[in-house]
Amino acid sequence: xxxxxxxxxxxxxxxxxxxxxxxxxxxxxxxxxxxxxxxxxxxxxxxxxxxxxxxxxxxxxxxxxxxxxxxxxxxxxxxxxxxxxxxxxxxxxxxxxxxxxxxxxxxxxxxxxxxxxxxxxxxxxxxxxxxxxxxxxxxxxxxxxxxxxxxxxxxxxxxxxxxxxxxxxxxxxxxxxxxxxxxxxxxxxxxxxxxxxxxxxxxxxxxxxxxxxxxxxxxxxxxxxxxxxxxxxxxxxxxxxxxxxxxxxxxxxxxxxxxxxxxxxxxxxxxxxxxxxxxxxxxxxxxxxxxxxxxxxxxxxxxxxxxxxxxxxxxxxxxxxxxxxxxxx
Amino acid sequence: xxxxxxxxxxxxxxxxxxxxxxxxxxxxxxxxxxxxxxxxxxxxxxxxxxxxxxxxxxxxxxxxxxxxxxxxxxxxxxxxxxxxxxxxxxxxxxxxxxxxxxxxxxxxxxxxxxxxxxxxxxxxxxxxxxxxxxxxxxxxxxxxxxxxxxxxxxxxxxxxxxxxxxxxxxxxxxxxxxxxxxxxxxxxxxxxxxxxxxxxxxxxxxxxxxxxxxxxxxxxxxxxxxxxxxxxxxxxxxxxxxxxxxxxxxxxxxxxxxxxxxxxxxxxxxxxxxxxxxxxxxxxxxxxxxxxxxxxxxxxxxxxxxxxxxxxxxxxxxxxxxxxxxxxx
Numbered sequence: 001x002x003x004x005x006x007x008x009x010x011x012x013x014x015x016x017x018x019x020x021x022x023x024x025x026x027x028x029x030x031x032x033x034x035x036x037x038x039x040x041x042x043x044x045x046x047x048x049x050x051x052x053x054x055x056x057x058x059x060x061x062x063x064x065x066x067x068x069x070x071x072x073x074x075x076x077x078x079x080x081x082x083x084x085x086x087x088x089x090x091x092x093x094x095x096x097x098x099x100x101x102x103x104x105x106x107x108x109x110x111x112x113x114x115x116x117x118x119x120x121x122x123x124x125x126x127x128x129x130x131x132x133x134x135x136x137x138x139x140x141x142x143x144x145x146x147x148x149x150x151x152x153x154x155x156x157x158x159x160x161x162x163x164x165x166x167x168x169x170x171x172x173x174x175x176x177x178x179x180x181x182x183x184x185x186x187x188x189x190x191x192x193x194x195x196x197x198x199x200x201x202x203x204x205x206x207x208x209x210x211x212x213x214x215x216x217x218x219x220x221x222x223x224x225x226x227x228x229x230x231x232x233x234x235x236x237x238x239x240x241x242x243x244x245x246x247x248x249x250x251x252x253x254x255x256x257x258x259x260x261x262x263x264x265x266x267x268x269x270x271x272x273x274x275x276x277x278x279x280x281x282x283x284x285x286x287x288x289x290x291x292x293x294x295x296x297x298x299x300x301x302x303x304x305x306x307x308x309x310x311x312x313x314x315x316x317x318x319x320x321x322x323x324x325x326x327x328x329x
Numbered sequence: 330x331x332x333x334x335x336x337x338x339x340x341x342x343x344x345x346x347x348x349x350x351x352x353x354x355x356x357x358x359x360x361x362x363x364x365x366x367x368x369x370x371x372x373x374x375x376x377x378x379x380x381x382x383x384x385x386x387x388x389x390x391x392x393x394x395x396x397x398x399x400x401x402x403x404x405x406x407x408x409x410x411x412x413x414x415x416x417x418x419x420x421x422x423x424x425x426x427x428x429x430x431x432x433x434x435x436x437x438x439x440x441x442x443x444x445x446x447x448x449x450x451x452x453x454x455x456x457x458x459x460x461x462x463x464x465x466x467x468x469x470x471x472x473x474x475x476x477x478x479x480x481x482x483x484x485x486x487x488x489x490x491x492x493x494x495x496x497x498x499x500x501x502x503x504x505x506x507x508x509x510x511x512x513x514x515x516x517x518x519x520x521x522x523x524x525x526x527x528x529x530x531x532x533x534x535x536x537x538x539x540x541x542x543x544x545x546x547x548x549x550x551x552x553x554x555x556x557x558x559x560x561x562x563x564x565x566x567x568x569x570x571x572x573x574x575x576x577x578x579x580x581x582x583x584x585x586x587x588x589x590x591x592x593x594x595x596x597x598x599x600x601x602x603x604x605x606x607x608x609x610x611x612x613x614x615x616x617x618x619x620x621x622x623x624x625x626x627x628x629x630x631x632x633x634x635x636x637x638x639x640x641x642x643x644x645x646x647x648x649x650x651x652x653x654x655x656x657x658x
Binding site for chain 2: 257
């Protein structure tokens with residue numbers, strides 16, 4: 001039985017950033033049998049984390065931009081419909097890259113099984129790459145604890161929100177930085193940070209607490225320049241992302257004189273280095289998630305036809321919570 | 330008995346850097362009795378480490394420049410002639426700041442006793458602040474060991490030369506960077522580094538070994554920009570000094586994208602934080618020094634009247650080995 005499925009692709013290259021009209025929906029024929037080594041997946045949720053707009057521009061981890069018509073990047077959680085490879089079976093829940101598609105035939109090495117008892121879209125967020133990133137920064141590169149005063153930039157975002165919650169679970173005080181009252185309320189009222197600064201307010205820099213011991217940076221130089229003078233001696237900066245610079249193509253540069261004066265410890269975080277420790281993170285996170293001590297807000301649009309608009313919102317920093325597309329289920 | 334002694338001071342402020350004619354030798358009367366809390370010291374050796382030209386310009390650790398006529402910064406090792414304070418006695422060897430003077434009455438809190446059995450000028454170098462700096466970087470901020478490939482900028486200098494020798498003692502491979510054939514020969518033939526790159530040669534960047542695990546920086550952005558692409562993943566950069574930028578007033582800034590891509594660990598080193606651990610360093614260093622496994626070259630001028638010229642040479646990077654002034658003894 002041949003099946004026709006819809007998929008969102010680029011209509012043209014978008015080196016300067018995608019607009020809604022740069023996407024199109026195509027129909028593909030899936031083969032009647034799933035080939036060996038491949039898995040037939042029905043995505044349920046697609047996550048459009050902030051790296052996705054950059055990947056479409058060819059600005060993520062050195063990978064080339066997807067060509068027009070090619071499957072697009074973005075993790076999804078889905079159900080296996082049929083499998084041509086041991087280790088995956090119909091009905092399994094999987095996470096991986098399957099394009100922005102109703103259904104797709106995907107190489108098995110792009111997928112991993114997940115436990116549906118722990119959640120569905122949670123595997124894209126707290127239990128997925130954003131959560132693993134936050135955990136790696138807070139507990140593997142740093143070793144957050146009760147003596148820490150943690151500052152988290154992009155605190156309302158996928159990674160930052162979880163990073164601050166992890167720090168709270170370890171007994172630290174946590175201040176967030178986010179843009180606009182909706183986001184700052186999310187950070188304090190839902191994620192439970194001790195405070196959150198709105199960087200769109202004049203004089204926001206003066207509100208940054210002094211004596212920060214651990215700063216988690218996702219955006220770029222503007223916040224770093226304000227935070228470093230307020231760092232504790234031997235305070236640590238985890239560089240997790242430089243979204244501001246990915247977006248505008250500028251180069252983030254760290255003032256070394258201040259780093260020296262503060263004896264600061266600056267470290268780069270690449271989540272892919274921690275893939276093998278995902279189970280450790282999930283074992284820690286799952287009970288906290290179940291009992292509501294780790295939470296996440298979602299910014300959901302429904303249907304593949306809304307994916308392009310959601311992508312543009314992500315690129316513009318207008319989503320609040322983890323940006324998802326509900327595809328099926 | 331009143332004594333007249335000679336002392337080198339500034340004739341005028343030198344915000345743009347000192348020339349020889351900016352110094353003058355004055356004569357001072359010392360009081361007949363050493364006041365309570367003070368120590369009467371006869372300096373034997375004066376060290377003009379690279380921070381001294383910067384301190385004269387008011388560009389070191391936020392301290393103001395010495396005013397014309399005031400005692401000048403620079404550590405010396407000397408002999409106590411008389412003391413007005415318990416803990417110091419005539420004949421003691423001491424290290425501290427006594428100005429560039431034949432003799433001086435110095436507050437006791439600017440001095441510390443040293444063991445003359447371990448050496449004299451060695452207390453200004455390997456056993457002094459430069460050695461402590463090198464040790465703190467290699468063993469306290471980093472933890473150098475046999476798996477390390479260490480790169481040391483300003484390898485012929487006071488701190489760099491010792492840093493590389495410490496790394497060798499811990500079993501690491503060590504590459505130096507220095508300017509000119511005399512300095513590079515010193516680094517390999519006397520200090521025993523495995524190699525040394527002459528940054529005055531065209532294409533020097535291509536000679537930097539790949540896979541550096543620990544880089545010790547004393548100069549500034551130019552070398553850093555060349556080293557970071559050759560850093561091992563999770564490689565460490567110890568920022569010990571930014572001499573190039575102190576000299577020209579520019580701001581050193583590190584490209585954060587590369588720091589992230591390399592998962593680099595960038596740390597600032599301030600030697601004053603490690604004063605309390607000096608005995609630990611001396612206990613380690615003394616036997617190596619005695620048996621010739623830690624060595625240092627000296628660039629010696631004789632007499633206070635040569636101090637100004639030596640200072641200008643230090644500021645211009647023209648001294649080879651630790652810059653000293655032989656004052657007496």
